[in-house]
Amino acid sequence: AALTVRFLTRRFIGEYGDMEFIYSHNLTVDGREILFHIWDVPNSQQAEEGSSEEKRIQWADSFVLVYSICDRASFNILPLKIQFIKAAKEGQSQEKVPIVIVGNKRDLHHQRVVSSEEGRLLALSLDCGFYEVSAAE
Numbered sequence: 001a002a003l004t005v006r007f008l009t010r011r012f013i014g015e016y017g018d019m020e021f022i023y024s025h026n027l028t029v030d031g032r033e034i035l036f037h038i039w040d041v042p043n044s045q046q047a048e049e050g051s052s053e054e055k056r057i058q059w060a061d062s063f064v065l066v067y068s069i070c071d072r073a074s075f076n077i078l079p080l081k082i083q084f085i086k087a088a089k090e091g092q093s094q095e096k097v098p099i100v101i102v103g104n105k106r107d108l109h110h111q112r113v114v115s116s117e118e119g120r121l122l123a124l125s126l127d128c129g130f131y132e133v134s135a136a137e
Contacts, residue, residue, distance in 0.1 A: 023038045086099075101123045
């Protein structure tokens, strides 16, 4: 949620509840107006793999999966999530689904438990993009 709000408003808010939201945002990229619809789902709600999860996957055209570099569990669930997404999306077509893995809280490097290299290697092994960021900075 912090990363989404930072993207949308350029402001950082550190505390969020455990609710999911859909945001819309216009952005000009290379002279073209792009309309983003962002379905922001808290990690606790991503854990379910039922019809809600499938509905979200079918709704989306691309995926940004965010983990905390200070939370190994948030990183460890990524391979299963990505396999689930790819099975649902790529099984229907031959097109590769755009997925980016983002390690957040780079500013908290002193609390880091997931290395940058681990993130890069996971992204490489799953054919995803990779970034490390700090929503706070």
